[in-house]
Amino acid sequence: MIMTSKMASKSDTQKKSYLCEICGSGFTRNHDMLRHMRTHTGEKPYSCEICGSSFTQKQSMCQHMRTHTGEKPYSCEVCGSSFTQKQSMLQHMRTHTGEKPYTCKKCGSSFTLKNNLLRHMQKHTGDKPHSCEVCGSSFTLKNNMLRHMRTHTGEKPYFCEICGSCFARNYDMSLHMRTHTGEKPYSCEVCASSFTQKQNMLQHKRTHTGEKPYSCDICCSSFAEKRNMLDHMRTHTGEKPYSCELCSFSFVQKQHMLRHMRTHTGEKPYSCELCGSSFTQKQNMLQHMRTHTGFIKRTLTGIK
Known part of the structure; x- marks a missing residue:
C-alpha cells in the first residue's frame, strides 16, 4: 500500500509529538525537546568542577572533563592513536582510509571534515555570519568566533596535567602533550621520518618532491x-x-x-667535540672543525 503525502505528514506529526514553541522543531521525546530549548535560552546546567566551564548537555561536559583527566577511551585500530571523543577517532580514521565524505557542490572539492568544507565554501560565498562583539571580526564558523573571543578574555580552559601549561584551544594542548609523550603520528612514506604535526610532515615531503x-x-x-x-x-x-x-x-x-x-x-651554544672550543654560530663551529680534520689528514699521510 502506498502512503500518500498527507498520511505520511500525519504519521510524522504523531512520531514527533513534542514541539518547540519558539522555532517549531519537533521531537519524539520530551527530553530531547527540553535539551533543544537550551539553544534558545542559553541555559548551561552542567558545569565542570575543575575549571567552571558550563555546557548545555551532560555528554559535552563529560567529554570536556577528559581534557583534565587525560582519559582517551577511543583508539584507532590501525595505528593505536587514542582520542578523548569518538568523533575525533572516526575523523582520524579517514587519514588511513582516505575517505572524504564532504563535497563542495560548486567545484567538486572533497574534504575529510565538515568544518573544512564550510571554510572552503567561504571562497565561493564570502559569508561570515558570526561576529566578535568586541572587535567586530567575523567568522564562517561559530566555534572559530568563540575561540577568537579568548584572545580578548585571555581564557585558557585547556591545561596540561604534567607541566601545568594552559592553552586556549584543545588542539594546541593536544599538540603540546606530544612533547611529553614523544608521540609522532605523522610519517613520511618516502624515508619514514616521523613528525608531531601533519603540517611539518607535509613540509618535509617537499624535500623529496622538490615542490x-x-x-x-x-x-x-x-x-x-x-x-x-x-x-x-x-x-x-x-x-x-x-x-x-x-x-x-x-x-x-x-x-x-x-x-x-x-x-x-656572550652565549656560545655550539661546541667542538674534539677540543671543547665554543662558538656563537654553528657555521663558525663547522669552519673550526676543519682545522682538526686537516690536521688529522696531514698526520695520516705523513705530510707536515
Missing part, C-alpha cells in the same frame, strides 16, 4: 615553506620587524636577531 608552492609576487622566486617566502618578501619591502632590545639593530628574520643577541649575552 615549492609559495611564490613571490615580485620576482617569482618560489619556496617550499610559506614562512620562507614571507622572509624573502622583506628583501623587496626592506621591512625588518625583529629588533634587538639592547642596541636597536633590526633584522629581516627572527633567527638573525636571536643570533645577534649572542654578541650581547
